[in-house]
Amino acid sequence: MSPTYPILYSFRRCPYAMRARLALMVSNRACELREVVLRDKPQEMLDVSPKGTVPILIDVDGRVLDQSIDIMLWALGQHDPQKWLMPEQGSVTEMLALIAQFDDRFKYHLDRYKYPERYPDVDAQVHRYEGALFIAKLNAQLRANKYLFGNSVALADMAIAPFVRQFAHTDTGWFNQQPWMPLQAWLTAFTDSEIYASIMHKYPKWESGNAGVVFGRS
Numbered sequence: 673m674s675p676t677y678p679i680l681y682s683f684r685r686c687p688y689a690m691r692a693r694l695a696l697m698v699s700n701r702a703c704e705l706r707e708v709v710l711r712d713k714p715q716e717m718l719d720v721s722p723k724g725t726v727p728i729l730i731d732v733d734g735r736v737l738d739q740s741i742d743i744m745l746w747a748l749g750q751h752d753p754q755k756w757l758m759p760e761q762g763s764v765t766e767m768l769a770l771i772a773q774f775d776d777r778f779k780y781h782l783d784r785y786k787y788p789e790r791y792p793d794v795d796a797q798v799h800r801y802e803g804a805l806f807i808a809k810l811n812a813q814l815r816a817n818k819y820l821f822g823n824s825v826a827l828a829d830m831a832i833a834p835f836v837r838q839f840a841h842t843d844t845g846w847f848n849q850q851p852w853m854p855l856q857a858w859l860t861a862f863t864d865s866e867i868y869a870s871i872m873h874k875y876p877k878w879e880s881g882n883a884g885v886v887f888g889r890s
Contacts, residue, residue: 677704680743680887681717681728684874686710687834688740692727693871694830695744696888699751703729705887706878714880741771744831756830760822767821767828774832778806782835786842800846803839807855810836814854818861833862 680696680703682689696703708714713724721728721738729737729746737743748757757764784791784799810832813820820828836859840847848856862868875885 676732677702677886678732679704679706679730679884681706681708681714681726682887683708683710683726684872686726687838688725689727690834690871691831692729692740692743692747693887694834694867695747695756697867697871698754698756698830699747700753700888701747701750702886702888704884705875706884707875709877712877714878716880741768741775741831744827748827754825756825756827759826759828760824761817762821764827767826767831770820770828771831774806774835778803778839779835781806782839786838800843804850807836807839807850807852810858811852811855814858819858829858829862833859837863 678701680692682693682705684707693705706714706717708717708726710726717726717728718724720730720736723738725738727738727740727743729743731737731746737746745757752758759767781799781803784794785796785803788794788796788799810820817823819825820832836855840859850856878884
């Protein structure tokens with residue numbers, strides 16, 4: 673493994689890690705991917721980021737990025753061939769504000785809907801209802817355009833879609849029955865896309881002392 677590759681600690685199904693991998697893939701930024709098991713986190717990962725969540729990127733100069741949006745902006749700032757940071761409508765600031773809403777308030781309800789057993793005295797249906805309010809707002813935004821900020825994919829689409837996917841998969845039958853045709857088409861376009869397939873390959877758990885796999889296009 674070349675020492676010139678940044679290192680990315682990742683977990684395949686984590687939506688935060690998905691969005692980081694999406695940006696790395698589209699920006700053609702190769703890295704050494706280390707697939708982790710969250711119940712058995714490697715000490716090397718905890719040493720660089722004690723909070724112990726993925727994704728974590730260690731640049732070749734030793735700089736550590738342990739927030740998924742920071743990794744997206746880092747990768748796209750180097751190379752943005754599909755202009756994810758240049759939306760047809762709105763601005764990067766507006767996209768980041770929408771993403772922040774989902775990372776904060778929507779994710780709160782998503783976790784309690786999808787994993788009610790992890791939280792005492794939680795009614796999953798209440799949190800499904802609250803999460804659905806956010807989904808309905810996205811659906812309204814998508815009635816006018818194919819994507820959230822115009823008719824071309826942009827940062828907000830790729831940062832938010834992994835979380836909407838998780839919400840949808842919690843009860844697929846119920847989700848598909850909702851009157852959200854634009855949103856459902858948007859999500860299907862994401863999950864059927866070549867880039868989504870390219871970031872969802874299964875990799876073996878990384879073991880200390882081993883090289884990771886080369887991820888992305890060099």
